[in-house]
Amino acid sequence: MPGNPALETAWRDLNRRSAILWLLFFGCIPGMFLLTYLLNDVLLQEAPFFVVALAWMGAIAWAGSRMASFACPRCNRAFFENWYFFKPLRRNCAHCSLTRSARAMPPPAATGY
Numbered sequence: 268m269p270g271n272p273a274l275e276t277a278w279r280d281l282n283r284r285s286a287i288l289w290l291l292f293f294g295c296i297p298g299m300f301l302l303t304y305l306l307n308d309v310l311l312q313e314a315p316f317f318v319v320a321l322a323w324m325g326a327i328a329w330a331g332s333r334m335a336s337f338a339c340p341r342c343n344r345a346f347f348e349n350w351y352f353f354k355p356l357r358r359n360c361a362h363c364s365l366t367r368s369a370r371a372m373p374p375p376a377a378t379g380y
């Protein structure tokens with residue numbers, strides 16, 4: 268089955284966004300200590316730990332919002348959000364149920380339920 272280039276571009280973009288988010292998320296503790304160490308001991312910047320932690324939280328929020336703003340390639344609405352949920356682990360679109368990493372774009376399933 269030939270892939271759909273627009274879809275592949277969209278999934279690649281999504282994978283990059285989610286990789287950044289999970290990297291920041293799971294790298295949070297070691298990353299913050301490493302950054303504090305680099306700033307204070309290597310660059311002699313006297314950066315308090317909480318400033319680094321705050322910046323890290325900001326980075327996670329930024330990555331999260333980038334992920335949340337990913338638009339579904341089929342219905343062009345926010346893939347991970349409906350009106351009150353943001354689920355970064357979901358495997359299909361919140362609006363049209365398009366499966367993540369789908370190779371082809373099936374017509375929208377009945378959404379009138």
Ligand SMILES: [Zn+2]
Nearest residue numbers: 339342360363
């Ligand atoms: Zn969709």
